Amino acid sequence: MKRKMINMLLCATMAVSMVGCGGGSNSNDAPASAPAESEAPASEGAEAPAEGEAASGGGALEAFTPADGSAVAVNSIYKPAADPSDWTIAVVVKDSSNGWFVRMEEGVKQFASDYGINAYQKGPVATDAAQQVEVIENQINQDIDAICVVPVDPATCDTVLQDAKDKGIKVICHEGSSANCDIDLEAFSNAGYGAYIMDNLAEAMGEEGTYVTMVAHLTNASQNEWADGAVARAEEAYPNLVNLEASPRVESENNSERAYEVAKEVLKTYPEVKGFVGTSSMDTPGIARAIDELGLNGKVFVCGTGMPNECRELIKSGSIYSAQLWDPAEAGYAMCVMATMMLDGQTIGAGSDLGLASYSDMIVNADNSNIVEGAGWISLKADNVDNYNF
Numbered sequence: 001m002k003r004k005m006i007n008m009l010l011c012a013t014m015a016v017s018m019v020g021c022g023g024g025s026n027s028n029d030a031p032a033s034a035p036a037e038s039e040a041p042a043s044e045g046a047e048a049p050a051e052g053e054a055a056s057g058g059g060a061l062e063a064f065t066p067a068d069g070s071a072v073a074v075n076s077i078y079k080p081a082a083d084p085s086d087w088t089i090a091v092v093v094k095d096s097s098n099g100w101f102v103r104m105e106e107g108v109k110q111f112a113s114d115y116g117i118n119a120y121q122k123g124p125v126a127t128d129a130a131q132q133v134e135v136i137e138n139q140i141n142q143d144i145d146a147i148c149v150v151p152v153d154p155a156t157c158d159t160v161l162q163d164a165k166d167k168g169i170k171v172i173c174h175e176g177s178s179a180n181c182d183i184d185l186e187a188f189s190n191a192g193y194g195a196y197i198m199d200n201l202a203e204a205m206g207e208e209g210t211y212v213t214m215v216a217h218l219t220n221a222s223q224n225e226w227a228d229g230a231v232a233r234a235e236e237a238y239p240n241l242v243n244l245e246a247s248p249r250v251e252s253e254n255n256s257e258r259a260y261e262v263a264k265e266v267l268k269t270y271p272e273v274k275g276f277v278g279t280s281s282m283d284t285p286g287i288a289r290a291i292d293e294l295g296l297n298g299k300v301f302v303c304g305t306g307m308p309n310e311c312r313e314l315i316k317s318g319s320i321y322s323a324q325l326w327d328p329a330e331a332g333y334a335m336c337v338m339a340t341m342m343l344d345g346q347t348i349g350a351g352s353d354l355g356l357a358s359y360s361d362m363i364v365n366a367d368n369s370n371i372v373e374g375a376g377w378i379s380l381k382a383d384n385v386d387n388y389n390f
Helices: 099-115 129-140 154-166 190-205 221-237 256-269 283-293 308-317 328-343
Strands: 003-006 072-075 088-092 118-122 146-149 170-174 183-186 209-215 241-243 249-251 273-278 301-305 322-325 371-373 378-380
Touching: 088 099, 088 129, 088 328, 099 118, 099 328, 118 129, 118 328, 129 146, 129 154, 146 154, 146 328, 154 170, 170 328, 183 328, 190 209, 190 221, 190 241, 190 273, 190 301, 190 322, 209 221, 209 256, 209 283, 221 241, 221 273, 249 256, 256 273, 256 283, 273 283, 283 301, 283 308, 308 322, 308 378
Parallel strands: 088 118, 088 146, 146 170, 170 183, 183 371, 209 241, 209 249, 209 273, 273 301, 301 322
Antiparallel strands: 003 072, 322 378
């Protein structure tokens, strides 16, 4: 497929106000009684906002630049013999108000603009598996051609995703594979990402001391796999790092305020703890707040998933040693590209190129051939965090 270089990929204006670093407001404060969805998609073709116009209610975002500084190559406008302009691709995320998924929506919108295909994003107002299933049910009854899902709990989605397949809808998953996904797209190997976080934490801790892992929920597949990967890396490479036996893994409920409360309790109860692995983007800034409040900056360290704008000042102050992530906008874009390839009957596997630098040479997971992985991780420290604006 012909490719073109663009320097302004994913540059639609947006607001990313990721909840939790500074106070009591957070996405889970929204009422949970009804599975309200994010704003309906734009008219067919999903036009990008005009220059200077706010998307998702906020300020401008600088163009994404990969960590190596190179331009990002994207596929040219996708117009095969069977014109796909009538295709509709729905993306359903865990939480429509979470800043991580606000950023992902920018990638979905950029895809729609670049490819001329109707693609849009929906999600519940809180991270709730049952609410997400209702959103998925609603979408698969809307005459869509493909659905991309970031599942809260993959097992909970199994039945509704089988319903989607029974309707002839292509099903792509990300951050956790349901048994009924046609294919699962991941930014990287989950074990490898966890090991990468642990390498950063080991550096911060001087390769010795007691640490704790934190996840949003013990049922969250990908985050627990990251935490498992971190523990395995420590056991393999850092014999003087010890996972706290009394409380090796704690939950934040995907809530930064809860992460702060849990981390503070852990540090008070177990003063030997010198490090945290945070897997949810809510965990890392919440833990950092606890470290700050208890006067343990420079004595206790946290490394883990985090958004640049959310963690910038905490990284610069040393409360967060480093934050790891991938660009969710690229993931949203790549899922939609994968959907078009599937709808066009193309085979996706080792070496597949989804048109983005981080997804240009896909790897098939050694344990599950239904999972394909990119190489999209990034580490943010004080000397490079200002290079990222989302």
